[in-house]
Amino acid sequence: MGIKKLKRKDIVFTAVMWLLALMMLYPFIMMVAISFRPSGQAYQPLFSSGIIHTLRSYKQVLSHPNFFDWYRNTVVTVVVTIFIRLVITILAAYSFSRLKFKGKGLILAFLVATMMVPGETTMVPRYLYFKQIGILNTLWSIVLPEASEVFYLILLIEFFSSIPGDFTEAATIDGAGHLIILFRIFIPLSGPAIATTVLFSFINIWNNYLDPYLFINNIETQLITPALQFFQEQGGANMPVQMAGSALALIPVIVLFVFTQKYFVQGVASSGIKG
Amino acid sequence: MKRIVLVSIAMLIAVSSVFAMGGGETSAASEYDRIVTTTVTATYLNETWFNTMNADFEKETGIHVVVQPVPGDEDEYKAKINIDLMGGSDVDVVETLGPKDYSRQVSAGFFMPLNDAVEAAGIDPYALYGANLPVEKDGNYYALPFKQEMYCIFYNKAIFDEAGVPYPEGPWTWDEYVETAEKLTDPKKGIYGSFMNADLPWMYMPAQQLAVPFYKEDGSCNFDDPVFKEYAEWFKYISNDLGIQPSVAELEAENANWNYYALEGYRLAMFPQGNWFTRLLNSQEDYPKDWNYGVAPLPSAGEGGNNNLVSLGYVAINKNAAHPEEALTYALWIAENQWKYEGGIPAFATMSEEDQQLAFGSIAEASHGQVTVDDLYQNLVNTGLGSVSSDIVGTAAAEYYNIVKEELSSYNMNLQDIDTAISNIVTRVNEAIANAE
């Protein structure tokens, strides 16, 4: 009796979870559905009669002369940004978590405070400044400002702080320099934290809309997320084409999510995020 | 771990090589002797005629057109060109959004005065464009009008046939319009006799036809003129009370664009829109429909209100243009020719028969017999109506526009009465005007 009851409960639970999952997935399903429709039926319910299905939107996206430029630009930007971000953030995080120097607490507190400045206020200054230093209209205008992100610094500091002190002490006694300690001990131990940084960075930079929209003017230099907004029609956005483009743009992100999910959860588990 | 490091380094090298080559530089600069850059809304990018036009321009003048479209809709385009021009962008030609932002952009010093260059090209713009030429207070004009959007009533012939009501014909009045709409409204079939979006200028359209000024003589807000109140109340009455069109609450709920309301969400018998809408009505592929449309002139708002609403498109040259000479050639060419490609109405003071054929021929053809060249000319241009701008122009126009829309929406949704709405508009607009000065 007890076992049977338990089993039924499990089935109900599984069903409820699958239902919830479908609800979470609904906008995504809708997005794919809309991408196969003409503009004039974009807002119809998921299952409604008289819907015409067409591949026109995908043809329009894929035949756009710049579509692969946008894709390539985005991949390049994401990879380069993550690389620079990792290098400078790991060095700084090591220093903040392990070394003693004057003003450390103050600098950190200041960095954290700047996290709270809303991006909208600095858009115009950034534009003028980037133009002045000649990175406007290049991918560097996205890469360089993104490189030093305080959020990831804090994340790595928390993680490094959780690595037991004996490791470093032993190495220091052996006379190893800081860089050696960092490369031999910290980096190998912080695989999960680095994976977390890479994945969250990837998603955030991939979906960045406002910065490339502001700082890039040439159509062939644009990144994929704002570039989808090139698909407009008379009177507004061309929904099916934008949805088709979004679906195509999402593929790498979803693939990454699905295949790294396990690692991802471990990464957060052992990194500082959880507190 | 080592392998990951190796792989990432290899990837980085591969990627940086692409990075170093691609991106940044425009390849066009080196391939062509003479180029002109132009920034446009993204809508153009997806229009075949736009590419044909630029190709023809290149054939004729040897100047290659580099298009810099702005992703997003018109609002985003406006924000983006403001930032670009302010930041000292050297893009050559700007297709502005017309009168709404023109004077503000001129006062910002974004554009080059065109008087000398246009006259040197042997054109008499005052005769050609008449009142459509945007002459500023200093006697200069900083843009050329290249098209005008004329308002009219589009109607669904099937609904009229079904109800046995004769098709509308001009000249007529808003009272007759409402009367016709009442006959056609049929909630059971989900038919609305009329449709006007809860947006400007529809929320007080007849007041604008009566050319009530938006500013008092001292430059302050004139929205407390009783005519604005009268027609704001009229709009609410026909939407929320008379029910000949969807209630404002419903429109705010959908928060969609005209394309959706007119061609997907509702069955509408009549609606006032600009002639650009013909392109959607003709597009069986994007907007499949099983009814034919017709065109009637905009109803008159009575004495002194025999006016059609008109919205102009301007082309201007950036003061910091990298190729000023080519920019001028392109701007002049656009002003002369774009309407022929776009299937729009030129901003000329008068239209010859040949012009009519050119302007409306392609629309009529694309409509597959729904409308003829004569229908379009008679109901859009030759209506016997005068013309007034459909936009709020002048000091703090963009704020003015937003404030009116916000306050009237609140009124239409019964959040405040009309007097509160109007007094809020006046206070807020005056504040915005003071801030701008």
Next chain:
Amino acid sequence: MKSVEAAAGYLLIAPFMLMFAVFKLYPMLYGIAVGFWDRNSEMKLLDTTFVGLSNYITVLKSASFWEAFAHSIVFSVIYIVFLMVFGFLAAVLLNRKFWGRTAVRTCFYIPYVTNMIAVGIVFKYLLNPVRGPVNAIFRLFGASGPGWLSSPVMALPTAAVIAGWAALAFHIITCLAALQDIPADMYEVADIEGAGFWQKLRYIVLPYLTPTLFMLLTITLINSFRNYTAIAGLTGGGPGTSSKVVSVLIYDDAFNFLAFSRASAEGVIFTIFIIIVNRLFTKARSIWESRN
């Protein structure tokens, strides 16, 4: 020895600090400076006349700023509560073993990466008071459902919940990670003592996750004020001004009305507010922690 360590410390943070100073800090300082200038109209876009606190006074006196300010707070409170409660609960549920758990988890993460425009379209359709399926359910029971995104009262809370829904994945992942650290024997003990689901939640899971939840709360607090995309995509600040938050106000003032100095002053005032809230929160947290 100490000075060597300090030198190394400075050297290692140098690349980060340099990038930060050049590409982040400088524009911020510039932005603050703009707030003291008179760039409030198209004629003065590059003006550098010092006008003291006059922009700040204009902003502090303006009713629309305080309205937007109140909206931002309402948005943040709802957003934070929703994320904290449902992120935690979803993680607890997803931590149990059931058939297809990995697939279900992935489904829960998808909204995090889905384009906000697509999210906006779908919710506008779902919540449409006239023809949307949600209100159809209300009508089934004879009630007329709320106007959701179109109702002046409901628009802001609805938008906050949808924005929270889209950001849920981060909370789920973080809580899941922390849940895995709970030793299995704690559950066994609880089972032996006959504790039910809620009791386990209350006496084992919650205490164990407290540090994680605090960390999440801090992050969410900061993120909740970065709501421009969500509001712009869902309500555009409407109906009327009923969901116009500070970030939308700043964007409008700067880019539609070209009043950069005013926009900048609005940003500075709001940032100061966020910093104060954050300090208070940190204080409260340390008091709470010292008590336990």
